[in-house]
Amino acid sequence: MSKTTMTLLDLVRILPVLLLVVSMAEGGSIALGIGFPKSLVCTRVHGAESGDTCFSITTALNITPEFFSTINPNLNCSNIFVSEWLCINGTIS
Numbered sequence: 001m002s003k004t005t006m007t008l009l010d011l012v013r014i015l016p017v018l019l020l021v022v023s024m025a026e027g028g029s030i031a032l033g034i035g036f037p038k039s040l041v042c043t044r045v046h047g048a049e050s051g052d053t054c055f056s057i058t059t060a061l062n063i064t065p066e067f068f069s070t071i072n073p074n075l076n077c078s079n080i081f082v083s084e085w086l087c088i089n090g091t092i093s
């Protein structure tokens with residue numbers, strides 16, 4: 001019998017190692033899902049014009065304020081300046 005043939009005993013010995021690797025991989029992906037922010041891709045931008053407000057933009061584009069603030073996480077609505085790039089459409093994954 002060849003030395004490289006795997007016996008049942010070999011399988012029993014490596015099984016706990018395999019299970020450990022799988023559970024570590026699962027733990028890692030769970031940690032990733034919780035610990036890292038979702039990735040945001042802005043697909044359309046708008047250069048703010050004089051008089052633009054979060055309300056005027058969301059109303060004109062028919063998007064919700066919640067979606068608008070989600071795709072503009074650092075935007076201060078009381079402080080929009082002319083030519084500031086605002087994200088007006090995007091995907092969150």
Ligand SMILES: *[C@@H]1O[C@H](CO)[C@@H](O)[C@H](O)[C@H]1NC(C)=O
Nearest residue numbers: 073074075076077078079080
């Ligand atoms: C937003 O801008 C206003 C006006 O500059 C400022 O008073 C306010 O503290 C800012 N808010 C945040 C969350 O940065």
Ligand SMILES: *[C@@H]1O[C@H](CO)[C@@H](O)[C@H](O)[C@H]1NC(C)=O
Nearest residue numbers: 043044061062063088089090
């Ligand atoms: C946002 O982008 C999606 C996908 O390209 C499109 O279907 C949707 O109409 C866009 N919404 C706005 C408000 O531009």
